[in-house]
Amino acid sequence: MEPSSRPPSDARFRAVKRPVGIVPVVPLTDIQLSAFTELIYDRSGIRVSPEQRAILSNRLRRRLRLSGIRSFEAYYDCLLTLHSRHVEWGEIFQAVTGGESYLFRNKQQWDWLVHVYLPRVDREAQRGTRARRLRIWSAACGTGEEPVTIACCLAQGLADFRGWDLSILGTDIAAGAIRRAVCGKFHKRAIQHVDPLCRRHFFTVDRQGTDWETDERLRAMINYQRRNLLEPAPDGRFDLVFLRDVLTYFDERSTEATLDHVHEAMRPGALLICGGREEVQAGASGFGRLRPWLYQKSEVWPDAMNGKRPQPVAFAVAPKRLQQRKEKQSGTSFGTW
Ligand SMILES: C[S@@+](CC[C@H](N)C(=O)[O-])C[C@H]1O[C@@H](n2cnc3c(N)ncnc32)[C@H](O)[C@@H]1O
Numbered sequence: 001m002e003p004s005s006r007p008p009s010d011a012r013f014r015a016v017k018r019p020v021g022i023v024p025v026v027p028l029t030d031i032q033l034s035a036f037t038e039l040i041y042d043r044s045g046i047r048v049s050p051e052q053r054a055i056l057s058n059r060l061r062r063r064l065r066l067s068g069i070r071s072f073e074a075y076y077d078c079l080l081t082l083h084s085r086h087v088e089w090g091e092i093f094q095a096v097t098g099g100e101s102y103l104f105r106n107k108q109q110w111d112w113l114v115h116v117y118l119p120r121v122d123r124e125a126q127r128g129t130r131a132r133r134l135r136i137w138s139a140a141c142g143t144g145e146e147p148v149t150i151a152c153c154l155a156q157g158l159a160d161f162r163g164w165d166l167s168i169l170g171t172d173i174a175a176g177a178i179r180r181a182v183c184g185k186f187h188k189r190a191i192q193h194v195d196p197l198c199r200r201h202f203f204t205v206d207r208q209g210t211d212w213e214t215d216e217r218l219r220a221m222i223n224y225q226r227r228n229l230l231e232p233a234p235d236g237r238f239d240l241v242f243l244r245d246v247l248t249y250f251d252e253r254s255t256e257a258t259l260d261h262v263h264e265a266m267r268p269g270a271l272l273i274c275g276g277r278e279e280v281q282a283g284a285s286g287f288g289r290l291r292p293w294l295y296q297k298s299e300v301w302p303d304a305m306n307g308k309r310p311q312p313v314a315f316a317v318a319p320k321r322l323q324q325r326k327e328k329q330s331g332t333s334f335g336t337w
Pocket of ligand 1: 044046093094097101102105139140141142143145146174177227229230243244245246249
């Protein structure tokens with residue numbers, strides 16, 4: 001049976017947000033911690049690194065204290081009954097992912113977007129060979145730096161961005177990350193690579209000079225949702241997908257499930273942007289490689305696979321069954337992005 005994504009009727013979780021009376025300090029053993037890391041892997045595909053074990057251990061202690069649950073076994077059992085979209089899971093995922101990000105991280109990718117990709121789609125729209133419409137997915141968007149950077153680039157790279165139908169979907173598994181992203185506020189450290197003109201146009205600084213608020217013209221393009229990449233992707237027929245610095249948390253099994261969902265959500269010929277150090281196995285993944293971090297959706301599976309995508313191993317939150325795709329004899333010709 002699929003675990004619930006709504007808060008359970010269990011009174012232990014109704015109390016989850018408020019510290020309760022005196023809760024004994026319960027030790028967390030290595031064996032218990034390992035059981036939690038296995039459960040996290042099963043739900044999110046994330047392999048908790050040795051460095052993250054200490055952070056996770058602190059987070060578990062804190063969640064136990066806040067929930068009023070008296071033992072780690074009972075807390076584990078509760079997590080087991082909850083769907084990975086439950087807010088309690090979001091708090092756990094938060095402990096083992098992320099870190100501080102900033103706008104325009106990995107400059108060469110944004111230069112490509114502003115100076116290569118967007119002028120080209122703009123020209124195509126002017127010639128009437130494509131609609132003035134772009135659907136972009138920032139998958140694993142963290143605390144919103146990536147979707148807001150995309151919005152800045154659209155404003156810079158399209159001759160008249162207000163004449164376009166533009167939408168950016170930002171998704172992340174971590175509840176806290178999405179909460180922060182929705183606020184649209186960034187610390188001054190996070191916006192230091194935004195060029196001064198863009199900053200003047202699209203950000204307002206608070207009185208203390210520390211937090212910068214994103215302008216409504218950019219925010220209007222972005223929607224946020226909490227989503228797990230191991231579950232079927234949003235139905236978007238996306239033109240561009242940013243999947244940066246999240247595959248590094250995954251092993252082969254999680255990567256394969258994620259890429260399959262992403263592939264499914266992209267329109268033919270759409271482009272995938274990965275992190276600088278993340279390599280997608282071209283061909284087998286259903287993507288052709290154009291640059292070290294840039295991939296294009298392909299419908300072609302290599303001969304070695306008999307023209308079929310292999311079935312991935314199922315997760316606890318099972319990815320949708322993959323549709324086996326027939327190899328197209330003609331192949332896909334990649335663009336010159
Ligand atoms: C290093 S951050 C990437 C931030 C963003 N892509 C950027 O470039 O600024 C990794 C993000 O992946 C998210 N994440 C990890 N596993 C996930 C999963 N299974 N589904 C969705 N998001 C996940 C984490 O919550 C975290 O916010």
